[in-house]
Every structure is written in C-alpha cells, then in structure tokens.
Amino acid sequence: MRRDIFQAIADPTRRAIISLIALQAMTPNAIAENFKISRQAVSKHLKVLSECEMLSQNQQGREIYYGLEINKMKEIDDWLKEFRDIWETRFNQLDDLLLTLKK
Secondary structure (H helix, E strand, O other): OOOOHHHHHOOHHHHHHHHHHHHOOEOHHHHHOOOOOOHHHHHHHHHHHHHOOOEEEEEEOOEEEEEEOHHHHHHHHHHHHHHHHHHHHHHHHHHHHHHHHHO
C-alpha cells in the first residue's frame, strides 16, 4: 500500500525519526534507543515511512541501515513553496503599507 508523503510527517515520532536519519543512516535498534516507546512501535513507524518512500534501506551484514530519501523531502518543500510565496507577498505588502504610514 502506497501512502501519501504527508502521512509520514503527520506523526511527531515519525518526524523525529526523519530528523535522526537525516544526520546519518541508522539501524532500527539505534533509532529505538532515542525513544521511550517499544522497538515494535518504532518498527511500525519505520513501516509507514517506508510505505511513503521516505526511507532507503542498506543491508550491511545482518544489519539494515535506514537512510532518508532526500527527494521525497523535496515534495514537501514544493508543496510548501506556494504558501511561502503567498506569505512573502503579504509581508511585502505590509512593509509597503507601514512605510507609507510612517511617511
């Protein structure tokens, strides 16, 4: 089942996992050590992130290392760009208004 990219970032634990693996690839056990939840709960979050295609998996011996798929993060950035542009325009208009009022 393919999930939407925004399901990956909807949960605070998954956002924290994304932040961790953005720095370096990690094993599920190494990821779980950073949370006060069970290893099984971390595995469920990793499954959702995998279904959203946010993770890359690299097998090294018996260990699987999860890394972040940066291109998927770009999808989020592209979606947010529209809103950034709207707010930048509004702030520029506010700046112009405040300069006019100041004069």
